[in-house]
Amino acid sequence: MKINVMTDILEANDRIATANSEAFKENGNLVLNLISSPGSGKTSLLEKTGDALKGKLRLGVIAGDIETMRDSERLQKHKIPAVQLTTGSACHLDANMVASALPHVDLKKTDVLVIENVGNLVCPAEFKVGEDHKIVILSVTEGDEKPLKYPLVFRESSLLLINKIDLLKYTNFNLKEAKANARRVHPDLEIIDVSCVTGEGMDEWIAWLNRQYQKKFGTKPRA
Numbered sequence: 414m415k416i417n418v419m420t421d422i423l424e425a426n427d428r429i430a431t432a433n434s435e436a437f438k439e440n441g442n443l444v445l446n447l448i449s450s451p452g453s454g455k456t457s458l459l460e461k462t463g464d465a466l467k468g469k470l471r472l473g474v475i476a477g478d479i480e481t482m483r484d485s486e487r488l489q490k491h492k493i494p495a496v497q498l499t500t501g502s503a504c505h506l507d508a509n510m511v512a513s514a515l516p517h518v519d520l521k522k523t524d525v526l527v528i529e530n531v532g533n534l535v536c537p538a539e540f541k542v543g544e545d546h547k548i549v550i551l552s553v554t555e556g557d558e559k560p561l562k563y564p565l566v567f568r569e570s571s572l573l574l575i576n577k578i579d580l581l582k583y584t585n586f587n588l589k590e591a592k593a594n595a596r597r598v599h600p601d602l603e604i605i606d607v608s609c610v611t612g613e614g615m616d617e618w619i620a621w622l623n624r625q626y627q628k629k630f631g632t633k634p635r636a
Contacts, residue, residue, distance in 0.1 A: 426540055429508035433515070433543025440520035443626045444528065446542055448566055449550035450559075451532030454576040456484045457609040458550065459527060463493040465619050466525070470626065473523035475514045477506040477531045484529060494519065505536035508543060525622055534559065538566035545629060546571040553577050553584050557591035564598045572603045572621065579608040 437444045449455050456476070463472050474495040476484040485497035496517045498510055511528060518526065528544060530537040538547070549570040551559055554577055560567040567573065573595050581588065588606070595602050605621065607614035 423539065426508045429512055430541040430543045433508055433512055434545075436515065436520065437526065437543055437545075438629075440523070441630060442520055442523055442526045443622070443629055444526045444542075444544045444546075446528045446530060446537070446544035446547045447550065448530045448534065448537045448547060448570070449532060449552070449576075450534055450555060453532070453550045453552040453555065454609055455529050455532070455550060456487055458574070458576065458607070459488060459493065459529065460491045461609045461612070461615060462527075462618070462622075463488065463491045465615055466622070469619070470524040470622060471522060473518055473520075473526045474529055475506075475511060475518065475526065476529040477510070479503075479531060494523070500531060504531055504533045505540055506530050506542060507540045511542040524626060534563040534566050538563075538569050546625065548572045548574060550574045550576050551591065551595075553581050553586040553588070555586070557587045558594060560591065560595040560598050567595050567598045567602065570599070570602065572605065574614075574618065575604065575606045577608060577610075578606045578613060579610045 447455050459474055466472050472493055474488050474493055475498060476495055477498045477500060478484055479500050482497045485495040488495035496514045498506060498514055506528060528542055547570040549566050551573060575591060592604055595604065605614050605617050607618055
């Protein structure tokens with residue numbers, strides 16, 4: 414007798430993800446599942462995003478890490494409402510973990526909810542959490558071949574942010590090759606180059622967020 418444990422796990426996860434998604438839609442939340450390797454700059458991007466969105470979109474974050482409260486503490490210093498999930502050993506957030514955080518998030522006062530996943534390009538790609546979009550970050554301090562080595566997360570994502578481009582001249586990262594590799598995996602993938610240091614690409618990123626909110630709700634964000 415063959416028991417497909419992974420199928421059962423994913424089906425159970427997807428049921429909770431659907432319930433999460435319904436709650437998000439009811440409360441007017443655009444929800445993004447932010448995925449990257451450790452150290453690619455997720456939290457730095459969110460700090461800059463919170464600053465850029467003030468007066469435009471209300472940002473909230475569920476931050477996932479194996480240990481510590483450091484990410485949520487950093488975000489709170491930027492006046493970004495943030496809830497920390499510590500997994501202990503799990504290499505990703507799943508729908509049930511996100512559901513457990515929702516009573517601590519004021520969804521009615523949130524336009525964009527970012528789920529900052531555990532630093533990992535493998536497991537988070539397999540688990541839906543109720544998001545509208547997965548977003549993958551690839552920094553120039555990593556390899557330009559990563560889309561080919563970890564194709565699922567790039568295939569599942571709506572947007573690739575290539576981060577830390579201010580460091581490009583100090584690396585052997587081939588920007589053109591990285592984009593070509595990403596589009597070999599996902600031909601329609603949107604790509605934005607960003608730098609949290611210089612601010613390059615941030616306007617384009619904020620415009621993308623606004624477009625996605627209006628596409629989902631057919632209206633501008635709530636005042």
